[in-house]
Structures are given as structure tokens and as C-alpha cells.
Amino acid sequence: MFGFKRQIIPEKIGIIAGGGQFPLLFIEAARRAGRSVAVVAHRSETDPEVAKAADSCCWVKLGQLGKILSFFKKEGVGETVFVGTITKTRIFHDIMPDVRALTLWNKIDIKQDDAILRAVAGALEKDGVKVLESTIYLQELLFPRGTLTAKSLSKDQRKDVEFGWKNARAIGAMDIGQTVVVRDCSVVAVEAIEGTDAAIKRGGELAREKAVVVKVRKPGQDFRFDLPATGIQTIQSLASVKGAVLAVEAGQSLLFDREAMVAAADAAGIVVVGVVENSDGSLLID
Template sequence: MAVAVTSDSGKIGIIAGGGQFPLLFIEAARAAGRQVYVVAHRSETDQVVAEAADRSCWVKLGQLGKIISFFREHGVQETVFLGTITKTRIFRDVLPDLKGLTLWNKIDSRQDDAILRAVAAELEREQITVLESTLFLKHLLFPKGVLTRKKPNHGQRRDIEFGWRHARAIGELDIGQCVVVRDCSVMAVEAIEGTDATILRGGALAKEQAVVVKLRKPGQDFRFDLPATGVGTIDTMRQVQAAVLAVEAGQSLLFDRDRMIAAADAAGIIVVGVEERPDGSLDY
């Protein structure tokens, strides 16, 4: 659901994880005339992201009170969640402050969406509105259609449809966003380890010709944790001789499109953006 920009202060906050998304957002926000205030996570966020901001502060995972204090100090009333957090860190690197610990103890489920929704709700109770992560960057949404020179054959289309149903099912359970299949058999299901590890595990079992299907979770909030792919995804697939990457069009992010497609073509990997019609059939 779209969230309208409500502030006229010209300031916007970023709660930043790893990857290039925060830096791309800073550039786009500046072009839109916004001042950018970054909360950077230690061991996750690139130093260049913090340096590119008008102001920044570094936090450890769980320091919610510090985030709120930083935004209050600088009059920031809007923020976005951008970038990746290594999910396994919740078992070893969390150092919550009192605010973070209080919230953590209230969360019944430690799944992605439950945690992020709880943090967003707490921010909004503090009059800090959480906006869509694609604000200023709609052009990064994955397009529909075959992006590479090669197209999926009949068997690969069957695998995409098979994988789509299973990826949708694990998404409904808030387990993950990606499955790896071959010959209508599930090779791997994404959980806390992330997409790249899932591709390596599933691709090793498939031996070759694996089909990777990555979808947005049903009802997923556009404010955070959208599926994302890029050159790194293709590099991982190449290591296990995977054949096809099928991604939900308009519901996920595509970084470095030209480089990604060139890498896929060089590796003979098919990349396709897929839409689900109202009747459940797939269109690409």
C-alpha cells in the first residue's frame, strides 16, 4: 500500500543495511531536493553510505532508542528501510538498548515481516512515518518479460509454474521468497540463510539446469524487505550451472540491469520477469 509523503521539512531518514540500495536512494533523494539522515548498521552498512549523508549515526542491531533519538535530534519525521541485514545476526550480534529490548520481548514471531512491522509501528508511535522503500526509485522495479537472449523452453516454463506455487506457499508462511527447482521437484527452499545460499544448496542438488524462482511474499509491505536481484545473483547461479532466474515483475528490485543481463547472457542463463494474472496463470 502506498504511503504518502507527509512532511514538508525536506528531510528524510534512511535506516540502512548493506548493499547499494541505500546509496542509490541517497542520490535520488538529493535529486528530489531532500536532505538525508542515515542510520547505519555496524558490520552491514558500507562506510560510503554514511559519508554520503548530510548527517549519520552508527548503531548496532537492536538499538531502536538510538535511532529514534537521532531522528528527533535532527527533526526527521519520515524514514525508509533500505538494504540487507544478515538474518543470522539476530542470534549473535544483537545489542539492544532498553527501547529495542522492550519491543523485542513483545514480538511473538521472530520472522522478518513481524520484526519489521513492529519496528515500523514503534517509529510511527514516535511520529516518524515509514515510507515505501521504492520512493524515488520506481524505475528499479523488475520489468515483465524475457530480458536475456535465451528464452525458457517448455520444460523450464513448467518448472517456473511449479516453483511459483511453492514460492508463494512459503511466502504465505513468512519463511522466505525463493525456491530452487528442477523437473518439477523442489531442490531448496529459502529460509534464514538468504537467496544466494539457497541457490548454491539447491543448485548443487540439481547438478545443473536448476530454475530459481523468487517472489514477493503475499501481502508483503512495500516499505521493507522487497526481493532483490542483481549481478551477484547471476554470479551465484553460474557457480552451480543454474539455467533460469524467474522473478515477480513489479514486485521486486533489479539492480545494475545492463550488467546483470550481460552477465546472464555470457553465462547462458535465462532471466525473466513474470506476472501472476487474477486467475492464477502466469504472464511473461
């Protein structure tokens, strides 16, 4: 008798998509891994091209948790990822929580990034949807170690990076933000809900020029969501205030459009460097 191989249909993976290019990149990577994709797209955030690229899509407004859960159940989704950005200030003026979201919201004591995202992830997993690390198919997007630009750090800039690193780690521990802007070992701006680009512009204006931007992961950063991310827009923001340095934690953050980003940094005379923190707290900067 002839034997017939049973065709195994790849399991569908869910994508909870925000803004930016990450959702599209993830769809492409998931397809290369042989998986179909069901996308939850956020209105006013997600690029419509993401919906077009998906095998199925459900548009939601911020806070419609019940709709997300129902869509994933209908699509047979057992795993999902959070990819892309959500404008955090929208929680004050553009959110439409449903019953599931309100119930969850009332159980969260501290309304900050990690607490909110962990609570949403918990609700998904309670419904049988496992939340995976957002870099599962895109390890190549992790920020590399070392100097990426033609220009290297000066002695004084290295001191600013070391100083900024400790402060960035401290605000991360409090779940305030991931970025600080420093000059001459003085903190001129701390990232909060406004986001990295706004913090860079505010800090750069205060520093007047030569600002050093340090961006790190939060202590205990959950790789399933809210990884630090940089790209050409970060350089453009820094260049607009005549900033000097972008130092990012290597292997713990995302880097988009590397070639274009480095080219823009070189054109503006900005140093871009990926830094590693040793177990003893010392830094590997070069």
C-alpha cells in the same frame, strides 16, 4: 512594496540503511527530489560511503532502537525508509538490543521478518516518524516484465517456473522466504534465513545443473521493507552451480545493475525473466 518569496527548506528524510548499494542509490534519488538525508548506518553491514554521502549519520549496532529514535528526534526527521540488506543470521550472535528494543522484542510472538519489521515500523510511527515505501524515488528499479536475456525459456523450463511459483508463494505466505530452487518439477531448496544466494548454491549443488530459481513477493508484501531483490551477484551464484533460469516477480521486486546482470546471464547461458501473476493465478511469463 516588494514581496519576498519565502524559501521552503525541503524536509529531511531518514534512511535506516543496511548493506549493498540501495542506500547510496536512495540518497542520490532523495537529493534529486530536493531532500536532505539523515542516515542510520548499521555496523558490519552499511558501506562507509553511505555515511560520507549523508547530511548527517548515526552508526548503530543491530538492536539499538532507542538510539535510532533519539537520532531522528534530534535531526527533526518525520519520514524514513528501510533500505539495504541485514544479514539475518546476526540475530543469533551479533545483536545489542537496548531497552526500547527488548521491550518491543518481548511483545513479538513470532520472530520472523514481517513481524519484526512491522513492529519496528510501529515503534517509529508511534514516535512520529512515518515509514515510507522504499521505492518512493526509485520506481525504475522495479523488475520489468518479460524475458531480459537473449535466451528464452524452453517448454520444460516454463513448467518448472509455474511449479516453482506456487511453492515460492506458499513459503512466502508462511514468512519463511521468497525463493525456491527447482528442477524437473521437484523442489530442491527453499530459502530461509540464510538468504537467496546461499539457497541458490545449496539447491544448485543438489540439482547438479539446470536449476530453475523462482523469486516472488510474499502475499501481502509490505513495500516499506524486505522487497525481493536480485542483481549480478544472483547470476554469479546461479552460474557457479550451472543453473539455467532466474524467474522473478515483475513490478514487485528490485533489480540492481540491470545491464551488467543481463550481460552476465547471457555469458552463462542463463534465462532471466520477469513474470506477472494474473488475478486468477495464471502467469504471464513472456
